[in-house]
Structure formats: C-alpha cells, structure tokens
Amino acid sequence: MINQREIIETLNMIDNQHLDIRTITMGISLRNCAHPDPEICAQKMYDKITKYAENLVKTGEDLEREMGIPIINKRISVTPIAIAAESCETEDYTIFAKALDKAAKECGVNFIGGFSALVQKGFTIGDRRLISSIPEALACTDFVCSSVNVGSTRAGINMDAVKLMGETIKKTADITKDRDGFGCAKLVVFCNAVEDNPFMAGAFHGVGEPECAINVGVSGPGVVYNALKGIKGEPFDVVAETIKKTAFKITRMGQLIACEASKRLGAEFGIVDLSLAPTPATGDSVARILEEIGVEVCGTHGTTAALALLNDAVKKGGVMASSSVGGLSGAFIPVSEDEGMIAAAEKGTLTLDKLEAMTCVCSVGLDMIAVPGDTSAETISAIIADEAAIGMINNKTTAVRIIPAPNKTVGDSIEMGGLLGTAPVMPVHKESSFDFISRGGRIPAPLNSLKN
Amino acid sequence: MNAIITVVGKDKVGIIAGVCVALEKINVNILDISQTVLQNMFTMNMLVDIKNANVDYAKIVEALDKEGERLGVSIRIQKEEIFDAMHKI
Numbered sequence: 001m002i003n004q005r006e007i008i009e010t011l012n013m014i015d016n017q018h019l020d021i022r023t024i025t026m027g028i029s030l031r032n033c034a035h036p037d038p039e040i041c042a043q044k045m046y047d048k049i050t051k052y053a054e055n056l057v058k059t060g061e062d063l064e065r066e067m068g069i070p071i072i073n074k075r076i077s078v079t080p081i082a083i084a085a086e087s088c089e090t091e092d093y094t095i096f097a098k099a100l101d102k103a104a105k106e107c108g109v110n111f112i113g114g115f116s117a118l119v120q121k122g123f124t125i126g127d128r129r130l131i132s133s134i135p136e137a138l139a140c141t142d143f144v145c146s147s148v149n150v151g152s153t154r155a156g157i158n159m160d161a162v163k164l165m166g167e168t169i170k171k172t173a174d175i176t177k178d179r180d181g182f183g184c185a186k187l188v189v190f191c192n193a194v195e196d197n198p199f200m201a202g203a204f205h206g207v208g209e210p211e212c213a214i215n216v217g218v219s220g221p222g223v224v225y226n227a228l229k230g231i232k233g234e235p236f237d238v239v240a241e242t243i244k245k246t247a248f249k250i251t252r253m254g255q256l257i258a259c260e261a262s263k264r265l266g267a268e269f270g271i272v273d274l275s276l277a278p279t280p281a282t283g284d285s286v287a288r289i290l291e292e293i294g295v296e297v298c299g300t301h302g303t304t305a306a307l308a309l310l311n312d313a314v315k316k317g318g319v320m321a322s323s324s325v326g327g328l329s330g331a332f333i334p335v336s337e338d339e340g341m342i343a344a345a346e347k348g349t350l351t352l353d354k355l356e357a358m359t360c361v362c363s364v365g366l367d368m369i370a371v372p373g374d375t376s377a378e379t380i381s382a383i384i385a386d387e388a389a390i391g392m393i394n395n396k397t398t399a400v401r402i403i404p405a406p407n408k409t410v411g412d413s414i415e416m417g418g419l420l421g422t423a424p425v426m427p428v429h430k431e432s433s434f435d436f437i438s439r440g441g442r443i444p445a446p447l448n449s450l451k452n
Numbered sequence: 453m454n455a456i457i458t459v460v461g462k463d464k465v466g467i468i469a470g471v472c473v474a475l476e477k478i479n480v481n482i483l484d485i486s487q488t489v490l491q492n493m494f495t496m497n498m499l500v501d502i503k504n505a506n507v508d509y510a511k512i513v514e515a516l517d518k519e520g521e522r523l524g525v526s527i528r529i530q531k532e533e534i535f536d537a538m539h540k541i
Binding site: 002003004006007008009010011062065066067068069249252253255256260 | 456488497513529532534535538539
C-alpha cells in the first residue's frame with residue numbers, strides 16, 4: 001500500500017498548493033466539413049463537434065470525482081477555420097465562429113479554439129477572409145478563441161501579416177471597448193505555433209493531427225513554489241533537482257488523466273503539455289517561484305536566469321513522466337493571470353522589455369498584457385515582430401496576446417474576470433515604428449548554423 | 453478495483469466504527485488501515501476494494517460524505533491509481 005506520507009503529500013498538493021489538471025482539450029478535425037454553402041458547412045461543423053465532444057465534460061467530471069483531483073477546464077480545439085471553411089462561398093466567416101460558439105455551449109466547455117489561420121509564408125483566400133472576420137467573430141461570440149501564425153523558423157516572418165494583425169488587434173479592442181477590449185484576450189499571434197497545444201487562447205487542431213485527440217495540460221506553480229520553500233539558500237543544482245522531481249509528480253497526474261480520458265472518450269491520446277500555468281489565485285504564481293529562487297521582485301536582474309532554470313527543469317522532470325509530451329511545455333508568464341506578475345508590473349519592476357527578454361527562455365511569449373488604448377496599430381505590430389523574431393531565431397514558439405485597453409492609460413487596470421484575471425496597463429515606448437511596419441514583405445528564414 | 457479513503461478531523465469516539473459500518477452497508481471491503489492521532493487530529497488512510505460494491509462510484513462518494521457529515525470529519529475517496537501514478541515509477 002502507498003504509505004501515509006505519500007498520501008498526505010498528494011492531498012496537500014491538491015488541497016493547499018493548487019495542484020490541478022488545468023485542461024482536458026479535445027482536438028477535433030473539421031476537414032471533412034467543407035461545403036460551398038456556408039450554412040451547410042457551419043451546420044456540419046456544429047454537428048461533428050457536438051457528436052465527438054458530447055461526453056467530454058461528463059468524462060472530465062467523472063474523472064475529477066474518482067481521482068479526487070480538480071480538472072479546471074474542458075475545452076475543444078478544431079482544425080483552423082481558414083482551412084476548414086475555405087471552400088465556402090462567403091466573405092464573412094463569423095457564421096463559423098457562431099457555429100463553434102453554439103457547439104461549445106451545447107457541449108458545456110468553456111472555450112473552443114481554432115478560429116485560426118496559418119500565414120507564415122503567405123495568405124490564401126480563406127486566410128484573408130478569416131483574419132478580416134476576427135474582430136466581429138470575437139465580439140459576437142463568448143467562447144471562441146482565435147490565433148494566427150505569422151512566422152516560423154523555416155519560413156521566416158510574414159511582415160504583411162504582422163501589420164495586418166496589429167490592425168486586427170486594434171479593431172478587436174475597439175469593437176469590444178464596452179468590455180475593456182476583452183476580445184483581444186481571446187486572440188493570439190504566434191510564431192512557430194504548435195499543432196497540439198491544449199491551452200487557450202492559442203489552441204487549434206493542426207493539419208497533421210488525427211481525427212480526434214485528447215491533449216492534457218497540467219498545472220502546479222503552487223506545488224513547485226512550496227517545494228522550493230523547503231530548500232532556502234541551497235545551491236542551484238539543488239533547486240533544479242527539486243523542480244525536476246516536483247514536475248515529474250505533477251506530470252504523472254496529467255499522464256494518468258490523459259490516458260484515462262482518451263480511453264473513455266474513444267479518442268487518441270495526443271500529448272501531455274508540461275506547462276506551469278499560473279492563475280490569479282494567491283499561491284499559484286510563476287512570479288512567486290522566481291522570487292523564491294532569489295530575486296526580490298519578479299522583473300529585476302536575475303529574473304531571466306531564474307526563469308531559464310525553472311523552464312528547463314520543468315521539462316526535464318516532466319519528460320520522463322509522460323509517454324508523449326507536446327504542446328507548449330514550459331513556464332507560462334501571462335501577466336494578468338499571475339498574482340505575482342500583476343504585483344511586479346504594478347510596482348514597475350516588471351516591464352514590457354524585461355518580459356520580452358524572459359520570453360527568450362520560457363514557454364510562449366508576451367501574454368495577457370494590457371497597454372494604453374492609444375497605442376498605435378504599428379506599435380502593436382512592431383511588438384509582434386520583435387516577439388516573432390525571438391521565436392524564429394531561437395527555434396521556439398512565441399506568441400503575443402496583447403490588449404490595447406480602450407480609454408485606459410498607464411496606472412489603470414482592466415478586469416477580465418475568472419482565470420484571465422486583472423491586467424495593469426503597462427507603458428510602451430512612445431517612439432514610432434511606422435516606417436518599419438509599412439515596409440511589408442517577408443523577413444527571410446534564418447540560418448541555422450554559425451550560431452552566435 | 454482499489455481506492456484510498458482518507459479521513460481527517462477532530463478525534464472522538466466511534467470514527468473508525470462509523471466509517472466501517474458505512475462501508476459494510478455498500479459492500480466495500482477494507483484491505484488495510486493506517487491510523488494515527490496527532491495533536492488531537494484524527495487521521496486515517498484505508499485501502500479498500502470497491503469491485504463488489506453494491507452501488508456505483510458516485511453513490512459511494514455520497515455515502516461517505518453523509519457519514520463524514522454525521523461524524524464531523526472529512527472523508528474522501530480516490531482511486532488508488534492517482535497515488536500510484538505520483539509515487540511509483
């Protein structure tokens with residue numbers, strides 16, 4: 001029998017350290033839903049999603065009850081709509097967003113991702129139509145998430161898409177201004193987007209994926225934080241070992257739930273995403289882990305090194321615990337969703353520039369950041385370009401989820417509610433990037449040798 | 453199929469008896485018990501076999517919740533797999 005100490009350790013992680021399964025995401029291919037008539041195509045999408053994901057929420061709840069571990073979110077990702085709907089004879093893709101939203105509500109999930117386009121090398125007709133529909137689609141739906149991939153290490157960066165996404169983010173903020181630009185919280189711009197990511201808002205079911213797959217994202221910043229509290233003053237080798245061991249235990253939960261969920265739902269087991277995903281709850285913060293490692297406030301000198309160690313150790317520990325690792329896998333640093341990040345940003349220690357540096361060594365990128373409402377589309381595009389360049393050169397996924405909060409300025413904050421949290425409005429550089437963004441074209445793919 | 457039951461709460465007379473009777477009623481077999489009282493806090497872990505239970509899992513949870521409420525302690529049941537997954541390689 002498992003000994004008492006081990007039982008208590010597990011219960012402590014769940015009860016006091018916010019250990020949970022962050023999401024079970026069912027990826028569903030919509031490639032066979034194509035039809036020239038948009039109404040029929042949307043109906044086919046709705047029917048397929050509701051059929052495949054009919055028992056997703058119930059299965060999640062059953063597992064939660066049986067295993068005694070909270071499963072916070074049940075979600076769905078679908079084939080990028082720019083591909084699935086491309087054969088439809090319509091300019092306006094909001095009809096598909098509405099179908100996805102309706103299907104999400106019918107299934108009882110809290111987000112559905114895949115209102116997406118992959119344009120790293122150029123646009124197709126469907127890509128252009130989808131991107132122009134994003135603001136309206138995000139405004140008229142509740143649960144639909146959108147993402148656009150504008151660059152990759154193999155293709156370079158599509159600067160026309162970067163320009164377009166700056167404008168799209170501004171439009172989305174404007175059209176949802178009664179909710180502080182909330183639409184932008186559901187819109188991610190990627191470089192090197194992954195096809196099996198279970199986390200929102202960037203989840204979509206890639207074209208190389210099977211018909212239906214279960215991808216699971218674990219969480220556990222609180223558990224890592226508490227483990228580190230026990231080794232104050234110890235050298236970094238001990239810190240790395242402790243994080244690895246903790247990540248292993250957390251990931252084993254994810255592996256168990258992913259195997260069981262895929263078996264019960266008759267879907268393929270896709271991947272376990274090893275990310276440390278924070279929430280706004282006290283004690284569930286990645287920033288506080290960095291502070292426990294030794295930086296006084298997240299964002300001060302040393303933060304990037306601490307994050308690099310954390311991110312690497314999480315992966316090393318997690319890889320052995322799962323038979324299939326994928327998704328974004330790393331430490332997330334979404335500002336509004338992390339109590340410690342919010343505090344550090346409000347204090348002014350954590351700046352946009354420091355966050356950008358941090359994204360070089362951790363999962364994803366500039367995430368859930370509010371900037372002043374008068375930030376120009378070109379400045380937002382330039383922020384996206386910088387972030388995409390980091391991803392392209394370093395062969396990693398980077399993303400920008402930024403909210404130019406309408407009528408808000410530095411010192412204000414916006415309230416997103418729930419897991420999305422509170423975002424303090426952070427300052428951006430005032431100097432213009434207009435000429436830079438106006439050039440358009442493509443930044444060529446980088447050389448992958450002669451590394452310096 | 454095995455599960456772990458954890459009982460935590462203020463110590464008093466009859467906690468083990470109450471839990472055992474509740475389990476007998478639903479035909480859940482006890483395989484192992486480990487129990488201690490630390491600073492007046494009663495802590496017990498039980499390994500049980502629920503294969504022959506005469507009710508489904510949700511009803512087992514319900515029965516234990518009800519008994520926990522009566523005894524003024526927290527009773528939780530979780531499948532053994534979660535502990536095995538975390539602590540065994």
